[in-house]
Amino acid sequence: MPSSLHAEFALPELSAGFSDRAPLWETVIPAGAHWSGILRRGLALRIVDLEGGANLAAVFHRQEDQLERYNMADTLKAQHTAHLTRGHALHTDMGRVIASITADTLGWHDPLGGVGDAALFERKYGVKRYQEHRNDMIRNGRDSLVLELAKYGLGARDLVANVNFFSKVSVGEDGSLEYVPRHSQAGAALDLRFEMNTLAAFSTAPHPLDPQRDYAPKPVKLIAWRAYAADARAPEDDLCRTSCAENGRAFTNTDRLFA
Template sequence: MPSNPPVDLAPVPHPLWETVIPAGTHWSGVLRRGVALRIVDLEGGANLAAVFYRQEDPLERYNMADTLKAQHTAHLTRGHVLYSDMGRVFASITADTVGWHDAFGGVGDARLFERKYGVARYQAHRNAMLRNGRDSLLLELAKHGLGTRDLVANVNFFSKLAPGDDGSLAFVANHSRAGDAVDLRFEMNTLAAFSTAPHPLDPTDAYQPKPVKLVAYRAYPSDGAVPSDDPCRAHCAENERGFINTDRLFV
């Protein structure tokens, strides 16, 4: 399945805040309706595992299956949106220099990472400890009163899996370059949790996670709404219905 060709991103207008998630660590926070987040691969080869929840009611959370089937796709790029399990839109991908983001590769757990990379615990290695994606996301969710049962299928930004004729999935190395970025425009008040741990299907023997930069900026007023001709809203009929469902929360 071809991906969209890369495009240059316009400079971020009036950043609200920015931070760097160091390699192999994690972050969480609330992104308000109308705020956009630019996610930047600083060194190339990053993987950012991400999960999303409605801030006011975290029982509503990102739904991978609905996101893909509603938009008739097996990967994510500009023009696509991220759906909740209530048929509403968490965020829209408004810009993207990569062209393909993995939607179903999941995250690695402690057993997988120990088998691939060995063990490096905090007691001996301090901040150089080895962190896996699943535990990283769970640590962030715990800060917001959520736990194991709340962990859902995630998005892996900057990563690509290529399907084989037999249905197998192969990790595509060097997919994202230094400076590549994707913009997420949030359409609901959203709790996001991120991990920069390596992709679970990355065949590299060495533990080599990469840092990711986050830059937040205002995309539109929180009491506004995107117009009907917005590329993400107009991408397909399902997206128009998703935006209508979302807008009704803020009437």
């Protein structure tokens, strides 16, 4: 595997004018909020930690067949890793690639820590309901993702293992998980390119292993741009495609789906 795979990497410049890298749209997911959308094959998202300390929980389903979705176990074992960064691909449970990390200034994103539910957040942060606190209510990651999936006819049983962008969880020799505080600084960013038409759901609720006792989620910015045409495919020499043989086969399976 190339040694540059885990290196910090400057993000390509996005043009304000007409070009393949001209932004198509952008939005901010507020602190403690949630968002979802259909992201077409060849589209890329630049995901930016605006203030530092963000956590973006994410789940991904293939739009045309929502039973196919991101598979954490296959993603990690295929690439012999316990974290995600530039050059890694997100595999589905059908042996295909749903998205790829093509650029990353941070070098480590957590695929292991999961997402916090209502009981965990109540124990850590107490209760703040919308009726009394309006937009200052406490939202947990699990319910946020389920709410977004429900917009597309999915439910709690469709919520599988997620990715936590901007968070770092180290794994001890005994298999224990340790959250690393202050991992992401303001301006940290990655580019996530979609290799399928994808239903993506996001939550900016805090990471479930974050030891901070105050509820202090952070906002995240999304900037969409076109990485390649929807009727094209990732280049043959693309790092995500060539970083390991398993990725190459998964890209081939994906390309055949859209041939």
